[in-house]
Amino acid sequence: MSNFERKFGKYAVRNLSLVLIVCYVIGYVIQVAAPGIVSLLTLNPYAILHGQVWRLVTWVLIPPDSLDLFTIIMLFFYYSVGTSLERIWGTYRYNVYLFSGMLYTIIGSFLALLIYWLIARTMGTEVNPVVVQTASTLFSTYYINMSIFLAFAATFPDAQVLLMFVIPVKMKWMGVAYGVLLLIQLLGGVGSTVFNIFYRIALVASLLNFVIFWITSRGRLSMSPKQVKRRQEFHSEVKRNTHVIKHKCSICGRTDEDDPSLEFRFCSKCNGNYEYCQHHLFTHEHIK
Secondary structure, eight states, X not given: OHHHXXXXXXXXXXXXXXXXXXXXXXXXXXXXXXXXXXXGTSOOHHHHHTTOTTHHHHGGGSOSSOOSHHHHHXXXXXXXXXXXXXXXXXXXXXXXXXXXXXXXXXXXXHHHHHHHHHHHHHTTOOXXXXXXXXXXXXXXXXXXXXXXXXXXXHHSTTOEEEETTTEEEEHHHHHHHHHHHHHHHHHHOOSSHHHHHHHHHHHHHHHHHHHHHHHHHXXXXXXXXXXXXXXXXXXXXXXXXXXXOOOBOTTTXXXXXXXXXXXXXXXXXXSSOOEEETTTTTTSOOOO
């Protein structure tokens, strides 16, 4: 990612968690002021293919749940978690993490539509736009928010939070519990075959960014980009300084590293293991 960071790092959006929450606020306002418009904002791949391309962006405005006290507390929690990750990872890396989750969700929606179309064609029917519109509500930023939570648990496994504001629990155990819950949801489904397709693909696609980051960044999740760079430079320096010299002339001190074309031999007349290059093998004074 370093090459991309050098080219596009300056375009990274700072405080992206706050931007996402502002999008939710706009979505809540739309739900109250003009509820009929909400259906035009969802990530509906069928409608996108028929010209409603704005849905590729506006689906981010759809809030994860109805507005109540619990939702407000969770939004503040996600803001705190996201801000911590951005501070540790760096703005660019955090941007890549969130935007990749959104990209995978968009790709997943079209994949779900393709599978639905293949099933409908096999059964001799057509794709029902109403069914796709209803299923499109399953593609939201809810699981992307959950991926932020999982990333925080992987980055700070020993950090403690107060469950129900009372019980102290380490983040790693909350991450494990949530992973088990996701697996149960993935296996359980939500009803009909079509909705199960959309639901499962939405769940997996939204969390694919966490899976990829866990595989590619394991062991470096809790390190800032500067720390990662310093560690790489340290390992490179150690590797350079631990080069094993196989041959060294006892007279001139030149080695096979200085001149690979040199030939070295041990002198059988010297008392000890003394090695000489080709220029001093027959001209040196024997050591007794």
